[in-house]
Amino acid sequence: MPESLSYASEKSGLPPGSLVHVGEVHDHEHKITLINYNKTKLEKRIVKSIEEILTFQSDDTVTWVIIDGLKEVSIIDAIGQHFDIHALVLEDILNTHQRPKYEEFDSYLYLVIKALALGENKLSVDYEQVSLLLMKNLVFTFKEKPDALFDPILERLNNEKSNLRKWGSDYLLYVIMDAVVDEYFVLQDAFDEFIETVEEELLSNPSTHILTVIQKIKRELIFLRRILSPMRELLKNLQHCESELLDERTLRYFGDVYDHCIRITESMESYRDLITGMLDIYLSSVSNKMNETMKVLTVFASIFIPLTFIAGVYGMNFDSMPELHWQYSYPAMWVIFIVITVFLLRYFKKKNWL
Secondary structure, eight states: OOSEESSGGGGTTSOTTOOOEESOOOOSOOEEEEEEEOSSOEEEEEESSTHHHHTTOOTTSEEEEEEEOSOOHHHHHHHHHHHTOOHHHHHHHHBTTOOSEEEEOSSOEEEEEEEEEEOTTSSOEEEEEEEEEEETTEEEEEESSOOSTTHHHHHHHTOTTSHHHHSOHHHHHHHHHHHHHHHHHHHHHHHHHHHHHHHHHHHHOOOHHHHHHHHHHHHHHHHHHHHHHHHHHHHHHHHTOOOTTSOHHHHHHHHHHHHHHHHHHHHHHHHHHHHHHHHHHHHHHHHHHHHHHHHHHHHHHHHHHHHHHHHHHTTSOOTTOGGGGOTTHHHHHHHHHHHHHHHHHHHHHHTTOO
């Protein structure tokens, strides 16, 4: 069996519950971080095996395990064996193409959320799947790669007076989800500024480059909608969860995260309407530009029509045409040409055709 696959379709034919990593393989060292804390103590260390985690479990502390990287399938398998996690849940943890979802079991809750960040070129969004397992006094966090997503949470843990140090694992779950959703606001601000810039450039200089940019933004907004819609559904279902693992006072905090998700969703919907309007503006601008070009060409054609007619008449080689033998025929013809041209230009300008 291969260690890692790029697409879920490559797992076709494997039995349900087959533990194979599906997704991008990031070049980094696999790391397991364990944080054990309560009101009075805080301990952080790097562990080498899942067996070490068992020694830290107790009723008076909360244990948070952060697993950076999913290519080590044996670690996920060991978690499933030691903590009695369903094989299909382990399979979903390793498959990074999951949609945000929430599943409730007797002794644990399983959640999948998506962390979002703006890409380097400002036209793409980086997606990272974060899987969560909530148990009594224990939270597992599975990430695709190491990053600074949880740095604000780690700073809050250093404060002995914070609610995070006083409350249970369900509150830690809320804080993690809140940190992920807060990053959505950073993405929203970046999109807001970028779309405004594109709109200004579109009005001043509609070009094919702007059309390409608009299409890329539209594509990213479609992907964001696929994530935000199930994320909102997840948070709504979580508020109505009757599991003993979630305290009633913590459910109110999940309601706040739900409100934030709705705000982000509404903003992304408005951006989609803006992009549609920008496409209409682009098409109208191109059409107006073409109309202006055709108007100029039509004016020139209208001026040359009578001149061409006169030149055509006197281009006929008939001996009986008296004007051909006049001494001042040629300069007189130029005067007529100039008078006709000036008259037509003034007439077109009076009619606001120029």
